């Protein structure tokens with residue numbers, strides 16, 4: 001998410017409160033302390049076919065990590081402004097603590113870090129999913145993100161080009177799609193379904209973007225997770241998500257101690273249940 005190099009605002013996790021876009025299905029920003037994870041306006045505007053969580057019947061939780069990459073982020077990498085948009089500590093923690101997890105890859109990120117994608121693809125505990133080609137928003141305004149230009153054809157290209165980039169490395173076409181910034185319309189949801197993928201957002205925003213204090217991330221996640229929750233975090237590290245890795249060191253064992261099991265989205269959503 002995040003990934004707004006020019007506006008210094010994280011589209012999906014800026015903490016700027018609910019998305020004011022009338023088409024937004026979920027707030028990309030991390031809710032303020034005390035704010036519910038899902039506002040009533042989000043729930044009432046939820047398009048059919050958009051998944052926010054799995055069945056509430058088992059103490060399963062899906063950790064999901066977004067690997068954002070806008071053209072501006074890529075430029076920052078190339079000119080040395082940013083050292084990396086991959087936080088290797090996150091992968092190391094996931095490999096050592098062994099929770100299944102799902103990584104939503106933008107096409108640009110997959111092309112930039114093919115070796116990392118190969119590692120993820122080779123590990124059955126990871127599922128790879130689609131986060132658009134270049135992290136452009138499907139509907140705007142969207143937290144300073146560039147907006148997809150070119151209507152439905154360009155939106156289809158965002159989905160398909162990312163899927164191709166992932167499938168070229170993984171060998172498996174992604175099943176799940178996450179809208180950059182959480183900005184979307186009902187027709188966008190239908191468009192993604194028409195391409196054979198299912199849009200999946202989240203019910204627990206970790207608030208890890210531009211949050212240097214891991215205790216805030218830990219608190220936000222642990223206070224919101226329920227059976228069936230989908231937790232949205234970032235895979236990109238500093239400067240946009242500097243505390244994710246450290247927060248995981250507490251979040252993973254604490255949720256296990258509370259009786260939760262980690263599962264991939266494939267496992268969580270296997271029943272095909274729609275949000276309810």
Ligand SMILES: [Zn+2]
Nearest residue numbers: 001002066068
């Ligand atoms: Zn994103």
